[in-house]
Amino acid sequence: MNTTLHPLADDYLRRLDQAAWSLPGPDRAELLAEIRGHLQAGLTPESTDADVRNLLDELGAPEDIIAAAQATTDSAATTGIPHPTAPAAESPWGAMEILAVLGLTVGTFVVPVIGPVVGLVLAWASDRWTHREKWVATILTVLPVIVLVLGALSLVTVRSGGSDQPQPVEQHAPVVVTETGAPS
Amino acid sequence: MVTGEGTLYPLLSRLQKDGRLASTWRESDAGGPPRKYYAITAKGRRALEEFTTEWTRFQDTVDTILAKGTT
Numbered sequence: 001m002n003t004t005l006h007p008l009a010d011d012y013l014r015r016l017d018q019a020a021w022s023l024p025g026p027d028r029a030e031l032l033a034e035i036r037g038h039l040q041a042g043l044t045p046e047s048t049d050a051d052v053r054n055l056l057d058e059l060g061a062p063e064d065i066i067a068a069a070q071a072t073t074d075s076a077a078t079t080g081i082p083h084p085t086a087p088a089a090e091s092p093w094g095a096m097e098i099l100a101v102l103g104l105t106v107g108t109f110v111v112p113v114i115g116p117v118v119g120l121v122l123a124w125a126s127d128r129w130t131h132r133e134k135w136v137a138t139i140l141t142v143l144p145v146i147v148l149v150l151g152a153l154s155l156v157t158v159r160s161g162g163s164d165q166p167q168p169v170e171q172h173a174p175v176v177v178t179e180t181g182a183p184s
Numbered sequence: 185m186v187t188g189e190g191t192l193y194p195l196l197s198r199l200q201k202d203g204r205l206a207s208t209w210r211e212s213d214a215g216g217p218p219r220k221y222y223a224i225t226a227k228g229r230r231a232l233e234e235f236t237t238e239w240t241r242f243q244d245t246v247d248t249i250l251a252k253g254t255t
Binding site for chain 2: 027030031034035037038040041057058059060061062064065068069071072
């Protein structure tokens with residue numbers, strides 16, 4: 001940092017330092033030291049302006065170097081450094097998902113039938129939940145309904161089947177349900 | 185891919201962070217500024233071999249497709 005090179009090279013390093021503000025401190029210092037070393041190795045006291053300009057052209061624009069370094073920092077997720085926005089994007093809880101769960105739970109009691117149906121539609125419209133999670137939500141919602149219906153069916157069947165009816169009637173159990181269900 | 189020599193340094197830095205390169209600073213003989221020397225590591229060599237295999241497979245596939253196109 002302290003030694004001065006050719007004025008053009010110093011100016012280049014200053015531009016590089018300014019462009020490097022977005023890099024983490026150690027990366028910024030290391031990159032600047034390396035580019036400075038590159039310039040020092042390539043320049044002699046006899047270097048003309050044209051020599052310096054050629055050397056700087058070969059290095060490329062400071063912005064390009066910083067962009068390359070930035071890309072390296074961004075892809076550091078593969079080396080274990082978490083990307084700041086990655087966890088938020090992977091969170092399964094958005095407004096739609098919360099509404100879906102509310103519809104499937106509270107909605108069942110507040111607005112029967114419509115609540116869970118809206119909840120399921122929202123759950124399936126979600127782009128944060130996986131296919132598997134959507135099926136789990138659906139089964140958890142539909143399963144109690146199926147259990148209730150089957151329970152009611154068996155009760156009705158037992159009641160009607162408890163009399164001296166022979167077996168063929170049991171096959172018509174659903175028909176019996178609608179018959180006994182209608183008046184009540 | 186590499187637009188200027190300067191972009192080589194971030195690339196080297198990244199390879200080093202990945203453990204595919206190791207580097208040491210050494211004083212230069214002619215009294216110039218110290219120089220940084222890079223060397224490939226065992227992990228780097230494995231990565232290079234993997235890439236070479238992958239590349240050869242890719243090259244063969246493309247060659248096959250191009251050969252079919254010309255006949």
